[in-house]
Amino acid sequence: MRRVISSYQDDIGGLPTLGEFLEIIGLALLSVSEGGDLPAGVAGFSAEVGRKRYQPQRDSRVPELNDAIFAETASFLVAVGAVRGRATSPDEFAAAVLDVLQDDDVAFEDVRGPDVSRLAAVVSRSTVRPRVGDILAIRVRESGYRMAVVTARNRFGTAIGLFGRPAAIPRLTAASIDSAATRSVYTDDQLIISGKWKVVGHDERLLSSFPSDPDIYHGPDPIFPNVDLGDFGAAESPSGTLRKVAKSEAEEVGLLNDSYRQAFVSEHLHQLLVSGEI
Numbered sequence: 001m002r003r004v005i006s007s008y009q010d011d012i013g014g015l016p017t018l019g020e021f022l023e024i025i026g027l028a029l030l031s032v033s034e035g036g037d038l039p040a041g042v043a044g045f046s047a048e049v050g051r052k053r054y055q056p057q058r059d060s061r062v063p064e065l066n067d068a069i070f071a072e073t074a075s076f077l078v079a080v081g082a083v084r085g086r087a088t089s090p091d092e093f094a095a096a097v098l099d100v101l102q103d104d105d106v107a108f109e110d111v112r113g114p115d116v117s118r119l120a121a122v123v124s125r126s127t128v129r130p131r132v133g134d135i136l137a138i139r140v141r142e143s144g145y146r147m148a149v150v151t152a153r154n155r156f157g158t159a160i161g162l163f164g165r166p167a168a169i170p171r172l173t174a175a176s177i178d179s180a181a182t183r184s185v186y187t188d189d190q191l192i193i194s195g196k197w198k199v200v201g202h203d204e205r206l207l208s209s210f211p212s213d214p215d216i217y218h219g220p221d222p223i224f225p226n227v228d229l230g231d232f233g234a235a236e237s238p239s240g241t242l243r244k245v246a247k248s249e250a251e252e253v254g255l256l257n258d259s260y261r262q263a264f265v266s267e268h269l270h271q272l273l274v275s276g277e278i
Contacts, residue, residue, distance in 0.1 A: 012061050020056070023060055027062075045097075049115050054111070057110065063173050129193065130199065133204035135202060135206070146273050160187060185263075185278070187265070232244070
């Protein structure tokens with residue numbers, strides 16, 4: 001654990017808060033639990049200090065960290081799991097981490113390890129419908145995730161905005177946010193509900209990277225009687241309003257070369273993400 005904290009200090013120049021440490025181990029656990037001996041389905045950890053629920057008092061600096069600390073943390077978690085044995089439950093695993101916190105006399109920026117009286121695993125509920133602002137980690141290769149955010153839920157489906165290239169750690173960095181796609185993709189929410197696409201956070205500030213309630217597009221060929229879709233097609237808003245688009249917008253979204261798709265079945269979209277076609 002001291003090596004994890006030391007790696008944080010190397011990156012940030014100070015001690016992590018307890019909240020940042022819990023965020024780090026939650027992300028590292030997600031990256032090593034699938035197909036391994038560590039508990040799966042853990043969405044994070046909550047803590048009590050004394051008799052009070054712990055609440056961080058500052059914004060997280062975890063997005064500023066390099067990937068090396070997560071590899072260090074993964075090794076720490078594997079060692080903790082080895083002590084408890086295979087098929088450790090989330091609660092048993094949280095208790096094992098708490099033992100290390102209390103025995104090692106660890107100091108964070110805001111609390112001391114021995115002052116942490118309780119640590120609980122927050123288990124993801126796969127039946128929960130996604131919310132706008134939910135951050136998704138989509139596993140696209142053995143050790144890589146494509147990150148996304150739910151940008152809308154309306155009559156067209158669930159829209160997700162995709163960020164950057166696959167990352168080894170399921171988290172968003174400043175670089176991946178800057179590389180966000182220019183538009184969202186409509187799909188269904190079945191892979192989110194099933195847990196195949198994991199909800200790893202919630203941040204509605206990310207929505208500013210994408211259009212709110214994105215349109216779908218129709219090609220110029222008439223599909224509705226007495227509806228003029230223009231020379232190059234039209235965009236339809238979730239409220240049903242149609243607007244004709246210029247040639248440049250039609251080309252940008254793929255209307256003119258027939259590459260545009262209004263929506264994707266989530267399993268098909270997953271395959272396209274794995275293959276790198278999207």
